Amino acid sequence: MTKEYYVSTPSAFLYLLDNKKCEVTDELLYGTKLISEQDKTEELMLVKTDYGYSGWIEGDKIKHKEHSNNTKKYIIIQNCLHFLLRYPPQTANYNE
Numbered sequence: 001m002t003k004e005y006y007v008s009t010p011s012a013f014l015y016l017l018d019n020k021k022c023e024v025t026d027e028l029l030y031g032t033k034l035i036s037e038q039d040k041t042e043e044l045m046l047v048k049t050d051y052g053y054s055g056w057i058e059g060d061k062i063k064h065k066e067h068s069n070n071t072k073k074y075i076i077i078q079n080c081l082h083f084l085l086r087y088p089p090q091t092a093n094y095n096e
Contacts, residue, residue, distance in 0.1 A: 004065035005034040005047065014055035018044045025055045040064060
């Protein structure tokens with residue numbers, strides 16, 4: 001049975017083999033969706049990304065998808081209007 005997971009840390013490495021000393025094939029960012037046939041363990045587990053990469057990831061860097069519904073999500077919006085008013089874009093005259 002296929003289980004869905006997501007990366008729960010800012011980044012996590014995807015290893016070619018089930019050994020942390022082997023080649024890193026990809027660096028996954030927070031929220032990347034993963035699919036696995038295995039149950040979650042603290043050891044390395046075989047996963048596949050949405051975009052087709054397969055590899056081994058540390059089990060403590062991922063969470064099961066059903067846990068993602070309980071987490072709060074925030075979007076931080078930085079108002080930059082003050083910056084634009086203070087430093088207006090320069091107009092270039094390309095006809096000279």
